[in-house]
Amino acid sequence: MNITFLKDLCEKIRLPQEDRELAFQQMERHSARVERYAKQMYRQNDVVGLEILLRINRRRYAPFVLAALLCAAEYTYAGYQERGIPERYYYDIMQDITRWTENGRVEFGVPGFSEISWAKNYITMNLFQLGRLQFQFSRVELSRRLSRDQLESLPIPDGAEVLYIHIPKGAPLEREACLDSIRQAKAFFPKYYPDFHFQGFYTSSWLLDPRLKQLLPSGSRILQFQELFDRIDTHEDHSRAAIRFLWYRHDRDFAAFPEQTRLQRSVKQYLLGGGTLGETCGMIPLHKELTTE
Numbered sequence: 001m002n003i004t005f006l007k008d009l010c011e012k013i014r015l016p017q018e019d020r021e022l023a024f025q026q027m028e029r030h031s032a033r034v035e036r037y038a039k040q041m042y043r044q045n046d047v048v049g050l051e052i053l054l055r056i057n058r059r060r061y062a063p064f065v066l067a068a069l070l071c072a073a074e075y076t077y078a079g080y081q082e083r084g085i086p087e088r089y090y091y092d093i094m095q096d097i098t099r100w101t102e103n104g105r106v107e108f109g110v111p112g113f114s115e116i117s118w119a120k121n122y123i124t125m126n127l128f129q130l131g132r133l134q135f136q137f138s139r140v141e142l143s144r145r146l147s148r149d150q151l152e153s154l155p156i157p158d159g160a161e162v163l164y165i166h167i168p169k170g171a172p173l174e175r176e177a178c179l180d181s182i183r184q185a186k187a188f189f190p191k192y193y194p195d196f197h198f199q200g201f202y203t204s205s206w207l208l209d210p211r212l213k214q215l216l217p218s219g220s221r222i223l224q225f226q227e228l229f230d231r232i233d234t235h236e237d238h239s240r241a242a243i244r245f246l247w248y249r250h251d252r253d254f255a256a257f258p259e260q261t262r263l264q265r266s267v268k269q270y271l272l273g274g275g276t277l278g279e280t281c282g283m284i285p286l287h288k289e290l291t292t293e
Contacts, residue, residue: 001027001035001071009073012091013098019111022063023070030064038071041116042079045124050116062104062112069097069113072123079125085192093122093129099168107248130188131181132171137193138164140202142281146233155230155285156200162283163189165203169245173207173221178228179290186286201284206242208280209234215266222263228290229282236278242267 010020027034040046050068053061073094080090104114121127127136140158151158163185189196208226216223243249246264247257254272259265
């Protein structure tokens with residue numbers, strides 16, 4: 001592993017000082033083991049061993065997992081160079097390391113990296129950050145969820161290759177920023193992955209739940225984001241995704257949830273009243289005309 005490169009990476013993604021120090025201690029003490037896990041992650045898309053360590057003792061092993069992740073990210077950098085992808089895209093997606101490190105500290109109260117299953121997506125170059133949104137290679141798979149008539153009426157056929165949109169927490173969901181991300185994706189993937197013939201964009205998120213229209217003002221950025229999609233179906237999941245996104249919690253003690261934003265206040269009152277939010281599927285066909293208003 002190239003410690004100079006990794007220190008520069010940590011600086012560029014603004015990884016908190018305590019976390020990076022703990023990670024580099026693990027690299028120094030367990031270099032061969034860190035390298036082994038890093039290679040498994042990048043070359044085999046395998047993080048099972050790291051997941052087991054976190055289940056055994058999250059506080060003890062989260063710094064080691066972060067060390068392995070950073071080491072794997074060095075291999076990813078080489079992968080970007082091989083494909084000729086500009087390094088700015090690399091550093092944009094690697095900001096996710098900092099985001100999830102900070103989220104883990106809030107959610108679990110420990111330094112290091114507390115959840116590794118998601119990170120393998122960008123380590124293996126299956127996920128890219130293009131502006132506000134993230135895009136992942138995917139395929140429409142709704143045959144177990146929808147009826148035959150519903151499948152036949154989909155704006156993108158079931159089984160078609162698509163780019164799955166992920167909405168990382170952070171900047172507001174400004175409509176123009178989201179449109180810019182989609183425009184970037186339409187240029188990026190044909191250039192660097194010409195064999196991936198995607199037919200549009202797909203996501204499944206509580207942010208698309210039509211019931212949010214009851215909770216948010218008409219000019220809400222979230223409602224404007226919803227309008228980009230042809231919404232297909234809502235799957236009830238008892239609001240778990242929304243609760244975690246808004247509060248980093250897994251319990252249902254709604255009365256104790258903080259109300260630091262208008263969205264938190266609105267959703268909290270809705271949940272206290274017995275309301276639920278589910279995962280809603282949405283599609284944007286490749287040639288759908290999207291406007292800024």
